[in-house]
Amino acid sequence: MTTHEAPALRVTGLRKVFGDRAAVEQVHLSVPAGSFYGLVGPNGAGKTTTLAMAVGLLRPDAGRAQIFGVDVWKDTVRAKSLIGVLPDGHGMPERLTGREVLTYLGLLRGMAPQTVAERTEELLQVLELDTAERTLVIEYSTGMRKKIGLAVALLHAPRLLVLDEPFEAIDPVSAVTIRTILRRFVEGGGSVVISSHVMALVEGICDHVGVISGGRVVAEGRLDEVRRSRSLEDAFVELVGARAGGVEGLSWLSS
Amino acid sequence: MAVVLIRMRLALLRNSLRGDRASWFVLGTGAGLVLAVGTIVVAVLWPSLLPAALAVWLMGWVFGPIFTGGGEVLRPEYFAMIPATPRRMAAALLAGAFASPAVLTTLVALISMVVYGWRFGPLAVLVALAAAMITLVTMVLISRVTVAVFGLLVRSRAAAVLAAFVTGTILALSGNGWALAVAAATADLSLAGTLVRLLPSGWGIAAIESSPPVALGILAASALAVVLLVSAWGALLSRRVTSAARGGVPARRRGPRPFPVVRGMHVVAAKELRTWSRDLIRVHLLSFAFFYAVVFTLLPVSFGWWGMVPFTGLIAVMMGAGASANLYATDGTALWLTLMTPGAERHDVRGRQLAWLLAVGPAAALLSVAGAAASGETWAWPWVAGLFPAVLGGAAGLVVLIAVTSPVPATDPHKRGSNPLNSGADEGGETGLAWLMLIAVPVTALPAAAAILIEPWAGVPVGVVTGALCAWGFGRIAVRRLTSGGTELLTLMKHGSAAGPAAREEETSAPDLPLGHRTAIIVCYCLAWLPLFPQGLVPMFFKLFGVQDRVWFLALYMPDAWQWPTITFMVSVGLLMYGYAILFPMRYKAAETERA
Incomplete structure (x- = not known):
């Protein structure tokens, strides 16, 4: 696949207010095509809200989102055919088994039945979900839910993957599998955006990072430009301006 | 431990009395008290119907929790990690279960047994007092055991269908239950009289009516039943706490049938x-x-x-x-x-x-x-x-x-x-x-x-x-x-x-509506259909198309001159109730927003 001129994902001036609290304020991000992009930030920084607005799951109060130059809110159908999404904590067709979910969504997308069957089989095998043939998604563990969500995002071979916290609650072995899948996806010309608050993870796999805090982007660019000779964790703490706690109090815990 | 659980139960009750729940609570307790006083009135005026009235209370305790979906405020799961034997835990939970307004209203209703005993002399009053206490405990326990059994079944389709049967029957009775009253007025009731005395709710009545030695025997047997129920409940509880939850999914024995290859x-x-x-x-x-x-x-x-x-x-x-x-x-x-x-x-x-x-x-x-x-x-x-x-x-x-x-x-x-x-x-x-x-x-x-x-x-x-x-x-x-x-x-x-x-x-319903209005709105939602449809529109159609059946439509029992006014009145009452229930919250909210 050839890399595109336009960035894989570009958001400009995104803003979202819940009640009287601005969850996201003036967010600008640019994800170059072919990059592995990590969006990092503390809890409640606005990562999930930003990603939901970027892919068309949450209508922004202001700002634009474009996927390979296609406006998400104007040319919705075309934009959506280019991306695969794993939102955080959203529901699934809970009363289907993993195989049924993939079959259902593949057929709903109008993919050829043969292709759907083959990809479903492969995805279930690679993600080790094929042992739970009788289990409905509602009975899945948190980690299994992430994996079936990832399979859903990959099923139609999108050009951009937007994954919200893909490694949360995933066991170490599966995490390695997923990292490998995502690396191969990028090597094959795809682009990936993940959000996380685990710095070591982002540092290990991403080549671009965006740091978001308090609903604003405080730094963005190539990994080396953002962290400069420090670890990403140190850079992050400095950028976010937080102070690490846990030194005082709780003296009764030592027995 | 029992005292702690009673306190916890009361605290939970206090905290849950907000918004809509408060109005449901006031409404429910009010209706319960009216029914309780009604039961006492039954004991005074129509004593022969008292066993049947008490049977209704028992049914309420058995089916109420299924109807409302559990009815457990103190869930045994909360205390799964407390180091105590199952029996001690069950006893404490039972004590907590008694700290409820439903128990109080039932207690008021059971005064009717004492009133009933009055007819049989002072000794029967004593028997009635003991029997009323035992009946109360039995009703609460039967209710708890039902919930526990239901809880074991609850993640199966059978339980969902059973619960649907109970809900469907209760709501159908609230709409067409009058039919049973009509039927009862004409039927022979001697068999039913024996039947309602065989139910746990009727044991006390049977004891009151018997000679002292037999009464003592019945009371002893009821007390034994209480002991049996407690141990059954304790066993069910410990089983339930340690069984795995399945998130509302029926158990599956075989793999699913293949998903059909279709489109769109x-x-x-x-x-x-x-x-x-x-x-x-x-x-x-x-x-x-x-x-x-x-x-x-x-x-x-x-x-x-x-x-x-x-x-x-x-x-x-x-x-x-x-x-x-x-x-x-x-x-x-x-x-x-x-x-x-x-x-x-x-x-x-x-x-x-x-x-x-x-x-x-x-x-x-x-x-x-x-x-x-x-x-x-x-x-x-x-x-x-x-x-x-x-x-x-x-x-x-x-x-x-x-x-x-x-x-x-x-x-x-x-x-x-x-x-x-x-x-x-x-x-x-x-x-x-x-x-x-x-x-x-x-x-x-x-x-x-x-x-x-x-x-x-x-x-x-x-x-x-x-x-x-x-x-x-x-x-x-x-x-x-x-x-x-x-x-x-x-x-x-x-x-x-x-x-x-x-x-x-x-x-x-806005959370800031005054309690009185909120209660009235719920009443209107629940009852407005009664004047509007069965008592208003349906008799109207009957009259228009010359259907001779009078069924249970008040208007058709009135003298000719009053039939249309009655229908009009019923329709307007129904419409007014719906109008109030729907429009008042909107207007109130609009007024509040303007003020704010």
Whole structure:
């Protein structure tokens, strides 16, 4: 696949207010095509809200989102055919088994039945979900839910993957599998955006990072430009301006 | 430990008395006290009916918790890690269970036993006092054991259907229970008198009526029953706490049948049909609709009136529509997948309609044919044949339309609590939607009804055409709404109604309404149909079309000159009650917003 001129994902001036609290304020991000992009930030920084607005799951109060130059809110159908999404904590067709979910969504997308069957089989095998043939998604563990969500995002071979916290609650072995899948996806010309608050993870796999805090982007660019000779964790703490706690109090815990 | 649990129970009660719950609480306790005083009145005026009245209280304790979905405030799971033996825990939980307003109202009702004992002399009063205490404990225990047994079964389809049977029967009784009273007035009751004394609620009465040694024997036996119930409950509790939860999924013995290779809306329909049979909430809602329809129409048969039976299928369709009105919200945020699949909105709406038709239609059609045939009411055939397609199509259209336009946010299925039959949606809001359906669906059948009046069999083509038009047209509006406002719908599911101003308007009862008004609004919602439909519109049609049956319609029992005024009065009362319940909260909220 050839890399595109336009960035894989570009958001400009995104803003979202819940009640009287601005969850996201003036967010600008640019994800170059072919990059592995990590969006990092503390809890409640606005990562999930930003990603939901970027892919068309949450209508922004202001700002634009474009996927390979296609406006998400104007040319919705075309934009959506280019991306695969794993939102955080959203529901699934809970009363289907993993195989049924993939079959259902593949057929709903109008993919050829043969292709759907083959990809479903492969995805279930690679993600080790094929042992739970009788289990409905509602009975899945948190980690299994992430994996079936990832399979859903990959099923139609999108050009951009937007994954919200893909490694949360995933066991170490599966995490390695997923990292490998995502690396191969990028090597094959795809682009990936993940959000996380685990710095070591982002540092290990991403080549671009965006740091978001308090609903604003405080730094963005190539990994080396953002962290400069420090670890990403140190850079992050400095950028976010937080102070690490846990030194005082709780003296009764030592027995 | 018992004292701690009693305190905890009271604290939970205190904290739960906010908003709508407070009004339900006031209403429930008030109604309970009225019934309790009524029971005492029964003991004074019609003592022979007292055992039957007490049996009703027992039924309330047995079925009430199933009806309300558990009824456990102190859940044994909370205390699973407390180091105490199961028996000690059970005793403490039992003490906690007694700290409830329901127990107090029952206690008031049981004073009737003492009143009854008065007739048999001072010794019988003493027996009555002891018997009343034992009866109270027995009722509470039977209730707890029922909940515990139900809790073991609860994640099975059987339990969902059983709960639906109880709910359906209770609601049908509240609408058509008068029929039993009519039937009882004519039937022989000596056998029933023995029967109600055999129930645990009647043991005390039997003891009061017996000679002292026999009375002592009965009391001892009842006390033994209490001991047995306590140990049974303790055993059930420890089993329940250590058994794994399954999130409202029926157990599966075999692998699923392969997903059909189809396209477009048929894919969605295939998914939906699986959900209808695999989601206990949906199993419960649909079986409720059918049980309600069957019991409701069969009740008048108890005194020989078959006139409602042909319409069982129609009522099942309407109740099914009412129960499915929150179709989109009960799936929660799973909507994101529809939104992220290009062009899937149309397939989603149409597929859901198709699945709903397949889930409700065939069974309801069968009930209609069977009901019309069994009743022997030949006049009913054209009505059933014309109204059925009209109502079914109208409902299939309105279900998706209302589900898309006014959803009441529910908890995502995978985050639901331990009661698998509770969707977590605001119950007042869901009930409001159901009422909306019950009013809107019959309206879609008006053209067919008019055609039948002009020429009986002309109703069939008209019904088929309006049904198809409604299903297609309302579905089309739903598709448009989902395509243009799907994102907002998803936001509503994810963040609840606090997310946006548009969403806030959906709430039916504002949390800041004064308690008195809120209570009155609930009463109006629950009772307004009574004057409007059975006492107003139905007798109006009876009069217009010269039906001779007076059934239970007050207006038709009045002298001729008063019949129309009574009908007008009943219709206006019904409309006023609905108008007040719907409009007052809106106006109040608007006024409050202006002030703020």
